Amino acid sequence: xxxxxxxxxxxxxxxxxxxxxxxxxxxxxxxxxxxxxxxxxxxxxxxxxxxxxxxxxxxxxxxxxxxxxxxxxxxxxxxxxxxxxxxxxxxxxxxxxxxxxxxxxxxxxxxxxxxxxxxxxxxxxxxxxxxxxxxxxxxxxxxxxxxxxxxxxxxxxxxxxxxxxxxxxxxxxxxxxxxxxxxxxxxxxxxxxxxxxxxxxxxxxxxxxxxxxxxxxxxxxxxxxxx
Numbered sequence: 001x002x003x004x005x006x007x008x009x010x011x012x013x014x015x016x017x018x019x020x021x022x023x024x025x026x027x028x029x030x031x032x033x034x035x036x037x038x039x040x041x042x043x044x045x046x047x048x049x050x051x052x053x054x055x056x057x058x059x060x061x062x063x064x065x066x067x068x069x070x071x072x073x074x075x076x077x078x079x080x081x082x083x084x085x086x087x088x089x090x091x092x093x094x095x096x097x098x099x100x101x102x103x104x105x106x107x108x109x110x111x112x113x114x115x116x117x118x119x120x121x122x123x124x125x126x127x128x129x130x131x132x133x134x135x136x137x138x139x140x141x142x143x144x145x146x147x148x149x150x151x152x153x154x155x156x157x158x159x160x161x162x163x164x165x166x167x168x169x170x171x172x173x174x175x176x177x178x179x180x181x182x183x184x185x186x187x188x189x190x191x192x193x194x195x196x197x198x199x200x201x202x203x204x205x206x207x208x209x210x211x212x213x214x215x216x217x218x219x220x221x222x223x224x225x226x227x
Contacts (some may be wrong), residue, residue: 023061083112
């Protein structure tokens with residue numbers, strides 16, 4: 001499953017910084033998830049397999065390019081599922097920046113655990129944590145560990161205990177919509193907000209115009225330095 005991540009390491013630097021290449025070539029090469037065909041375009045269904053990344057290329061590609069420009073050194077993914085999105089993201093950030101640590105979290109066993117063991121190198125430490133994000137142990141872990149980026153792929157109940165420079169919400173048109181709207185409403189001075197919400201016309205037709213997925217990014221606004 002994870003062998004396809006080699007396409008990321010084999011791509012040229014100029015290709016990885018090109019959102020069009022990432023969207024139309026790289027993501028189909030690494031492989032997409034096809035578990036919910038009603039919400040997926042043909043371009044995703046045709047590329048099923050490999051890493052089984054559960055994302056829209058038209059959203060995730062520009063998001064990855066944007067994220068790389070922030071040069072994060074640490075990344076956590078809450079609700080990693082089979083680990084495809086985690087594997088793609090960490091490989092991309094290793095190739096384009098200076099990622100040093102990646103942590104995948106899920107309440108269930110995941111094949112990404114063995115991937116992390118094999119992909120860890122001297123320049124980047126990857127590991128999997130089987131833990132409920134509602135547990136006190138996980139909250140204590142988050143309170144004692146800061147991350148540059150935390151990607152929330154499942155509802156952690158609250159983001160109050162998540163310490164990160166960048167918060168990423170997957171599914172702002174679905175399960176993450178309430179958290180995303182509350183954050184935008186309640187913390188307008190603490191974050192800069194970005195949305196990656198491209199859609200596929202064929203899916204909008206199938207779903208009566210209802211948009212799918214959507215990625216929201218909240219980047220912490222640091223206070224000005226004092227001379």
